[in-house]
Amino acid sequence: MERLIFKNKLSFIGLGLMLFLLSPSFAQNTYSEYKGKVVDARNNRALEYVSLNVLETNISTITNSEGEFLLKVPEAYKDSKIVVALLGYTKKVINLTDLSENTSVIKLEEAYTELKEVNVSAFKDAGKLVRKVFAEKSKTIQNQSVYMTAFYRETIKRRNRNVSLTEAVVNILKQPYTSANRDAVKLGKARKSTDYKRLDTVSVKLQGGPFSTLYLDIMKYPEYIFTEESFDTYRFSFDAPTTVNNRNVYVVDFKPRNKTLDLSYFGKLYIDVETLALVSASYSLDVSNKGKSRNLLVKRKPRDIVVYPLEAKYKVDYKQNRGKWYYSYSNLSLKFKVNKKREIFNKVYTLSSEMAVTDWELNTDDIKIKNKDKLRPTVIITDAISGFSDPDFWGEYNLIEPDKSIESAIEKIRKNIKKEQEKNSLP
Template sequence: MQIPSSSLAQTAELFKEIEGKVVDENNKTPLIFADIAIENSNISTVTNTEGEFVLKVPESLLGESITITHLGFEKRKIKISSIENHEKIMLSSAITQLSEVSIMANNIDARALVLETLAKKSDVYTDQGTLMTAFYRETIKKKRKNASLSEAVVKIHKQPYSNYRNDNIELIKARKNTDYSRLDTLALKLQGGPFSNLYTDMIKYPEYIFTEDDLPLYQFNFENSTKINNRVIYVVSFKQKENYNTPLYYGKLYIDSETKALTSAVYSLDVSNKSLSSQMYVRKKPRKVDVYPTEASYRVNYRTKDGKWHYAYSNIALTFKVNWKGKLFNNTYTLNSEMAITDWEIQDKKLAKTRSQLIRPSTILSERASGFSDPRFWGAYNIIEPEKSIESAIKKIQKQLKRT
């Protein structure tokens, strides 16, 4: 998909870019995965692993405010016109009256609460079809050095939570850079791409973590509650019961105490069974190599608008050991993928006609990307601000492009 240079220039003029860093007011530490949203719109982004963000604001919304929210902190609202670039935005901790919350939680069974939450698809989640614009980034590192970087803008044709039809993803634009020398000639190809992140939406896709058969194998318990947007959030921890060896998940669910909606989840897979867990992730590998995960961590966040919740952000972090037969040393690879909804609109129409642009759940993004080119295309889109190591890699790529 090519966009004329003149159109790009016009589009760029209609946006103002603001940037900042969100930190804890008490200890000044960066707040990761904080939500940044423009009021009276569906435009949003999230902070990166260093608490930083960049938000492109249409001129028509420059008179509005942005809201910054983070689990366990008070919501803050700031007029866009008053924001200075590189500004540090402080959030104060939300005070939770644990005694009152504990009494409330003790009257509810943790397992029953989770079952109620998973069943609330049509009540508190978006019950209309939506067309979501999302930014997706996927990195592979060999030890600590970037070996592959892929980014994409996609359109998600999100089905209503009340039906069982699967979502579709339309690839708008993708770019990549891969240093195969750092991959040690191993093209570590992991299936899923953007779909892997989409499937972390456990309200839409509970079968990927809490199947009817697996639910009895989990143990659920209440932890200390917290707050977000002045609302009490129940924290439910879960793990598989003892004496059961099949890999299952463990982590925490954050559930709104009023609506019983899932606001976020942070969890990991038990990867102690190397053979079984390897089959779950690795799609292609050379015959003379063993590849198995040593860590598999997930996060999904939801956002509310007009009383309805929807999928907003997810992050997947996978670490793999790669053992070549006949070689003395092993290598460690880390794959991180994240996807953020940056805008959306209600769309009850059928799937767009551009079926050639649809990608399959088995798609490997790096095989569909066109190289790290056409940088002007990204100017009008909100993206997740890259961490310093990725930013450095991007700058190196741009320098190489200028030389060639």
């Protein structure tokens, strides 16, 4: 079977199973589950990437693309409140006791920020503001070692059909932002299933696994997009300000100054007015020039195959805790067309991965991840179907609620496993 491994300027991105049973510092024996949906109060539109955080803890989750969430809260915090927040909306604080353990609908009001409330004139040059954000990050970003628990999901689709699903709980040893040391990742519980029949004659794999999303933390890894040399290749300008968590945020647009670069990105940076910390970044790779982008995301492929990227989108979010900001969530989406020479072979694939930090603590005990347990940035997780037949596979771990299409694919996997088990049990 032919194999394509896709990469990205930001990171090598893909998967592989090195299974280490994890004893997370955040595991609890008893917990309650709260399911629900977050929508726009004006039009009931589902809101994705909404953060739900248990107040005065680091326990959190995030809504999926259909606005749905599942939050698991230890019994010790059952009387707590949760903060519901999204860029551009007024945050909402809700008692956990007011949430149904079945399904609750939370409505967020869009926030309107008047220009006079945000002193844009303090930074007449948007580019200088962005340089200042990166130059003085030690003042705003959590600059101590942090031990995190995170949920990672990766999907590969052919057209609109899921052909590969991977989910994992990982521990991340996040190094200080001013340190040259790179973050370490340990894989805990994981499950994966790939339908190679639907991948046809091409095996598409994402190299890097959790690192594909971790390297989107551009405050820790600015070299993948903003360096001293690359700053001058971008044009920065102010857009209308917005809010996050009821705080005013500068919005800075960036795009390449010219089209001569081999690689160029365009998007938006969201910068907290008070602290000058990066709150969020949303950007894309310019793939409009087929001549330059041809095979751009490919690390290894057969000679007779040509890959054209159709879309490459990236997002990273940060949260504030006790006056400091830390990495919270990131995702990427790569859409590409695969052509095979001398054959009628024209397939469109979408490869997506996302990671949400669900709990963390300052690494005051100097926790380390042993070399033998560390995932490599070049890892490709091998196939394993263990777990898809168990609806309670994740136990007390918080995770990103699956979209309906993913739920449907998982259900099919479960049914197939059950059929195989019944078939094998026949005398």
